[in-house]
Amino acid sequence: MRYALVTGGARGIGREIALKLASEGNFVLINYRSNDEEANRTLHMIKEQGGQGALLKFDVANREETDRILGHWIEANKETPIQILVNNAGIRKDTLLIMMGSEDWDSVLDTNLGGFYNVTKHVISPMLVKKYGRVINIVSLSGLKGLPGQVNYSAAKAGTIGATKALAQEVGRRGVTVNAIAPGFIKTEMTQDLKEDELKKLIPLNRFGEAKEVAELVAFIASEKSSYITGEVININGGLYS
Numbered sequence: 001m002r003y004a005l006v007t008g009g010a011r012g013i014g015r016e017i018a019l020k021l022a023s024e025g026n027f028v029l030i031n032y033r034s035n036d037e038e039a040n041r042t043l044h045m046i047k048e049q050g051g052q053g054a055l056l057k058f059d060v061a062n063r064e065e066t067d068r069i070l071g072h073w074i075e076a077n078k079e080t081p082i083q084i085l086v087n088n089a090g091i092r093k094d095t096l097l098i099m100m101g102s103e104d105w106d107s108v109l110d111t112n113l114g115g116f117y118n119v120t121k122h123v124i125s126p127m128l129v130k131k132y133g134r135v136i137n138i139v140s141l142s143g144l145k146g147l148p149g150q151v152n153y154s155a156a157k158a159g160t161i162g163a164t165k166a167l168a169q170e171v172g173r174r175g176v177t178v179n180a181i182a183p184g185f186i187k188t189e190m191t192q193d194l195k196e197d198e199l200k201k202l203i204p205l206n207r208f209g210e211a212k213e214v215a216e217l218v219a220f221i222a223s224e225k226s227s228y229i230t231g232e233v234i235n236i237n238g239g240l241y242s
């Protein structure tokens with residue numbers, strides 16, 4: 001059994017990833033920031049399907065809190081190092097740059113890109129010692145193409161793509177792979193304000209994706225079967241952009 005950490009696992013894509021990784025026999029640590037009820041629901045769903053997991057509550061954007069809580073967990077569980085890390089926690093605060101307040105910029109960068117640093121920094125060392133690891137960063141079409149109204153989010157996701165490619169080269173020799181997965185439009189609370197009927201006309205598969213479909217791809221990259229894939233950005237967007 002491997003230990004997996006999924007950040008932002010209380011709902012949406014993170015929840016489906018947690019469920020899928022648990023169904024494949026991994027012990028899943030569900031990170032979440034504040035929603036105890038939804039995080040407990042994810043854990044309950046894992047247990048209902050016969051899997052194992054636990055909750056790990058911290059704000060990935062808060063370095064001090066991440067150091068304290070995740071750092072403590074790693075220190076106290078040296079026998080069961082985290083070997084699969086899915087950096088999924090993310091937020092968007094869309095507005096044109098001319099209207100963008102510094103809080104909109106900082107919070108999106110701190111969560112999406114800062115969260116990658118704060119969490120991965122802790123998890124990578126035990127992976128290097130064990131000579132095995134899978135780091136999977138959930139990025140976005142926005143980080144590849146750039147989308148208007150998302151200068152902050154595009155920058156954060158593009159930054160994470162750069163970090164993915166650089167880290168992959170640092171740790172490959174030690175059996176650790178680092179990849180990014182770039183979803184297009186996926187049906188979650190994050191996209192519920194978007195006009196699906198209009199946007200789907202732009203998508204060759206003519207629909208938004210499901211969180212479960214992203215989880216299937218993550219599970220493959222998280223498994224031993226993906227052993228020769230690293231430094232990649234894998235699109236999952238119904239053909240919208242490639």
Ligand code: NAI
Pocket residue numbers: 007008009010011012013014031032033034058059060061062087088089090091111115138139140141182183184185186187188189190191
């Ligand atoms: P969501 O809003 O349903 O889920 C995001 C989760 O991250 C929430 O549970 C939220 O509480 C958590 N989170 C946010 N800030 C956090 C923090 N500071 N610390 C810990 N947890 C935090 O959104 P969704 O759609 O499930 O998004 C998951 C990931 O997929 C995000 O990184 C998002 O940017 C990315 N993505 C989503 C797309 C979509 O169409 N839904 C498209 C492309 C990328």
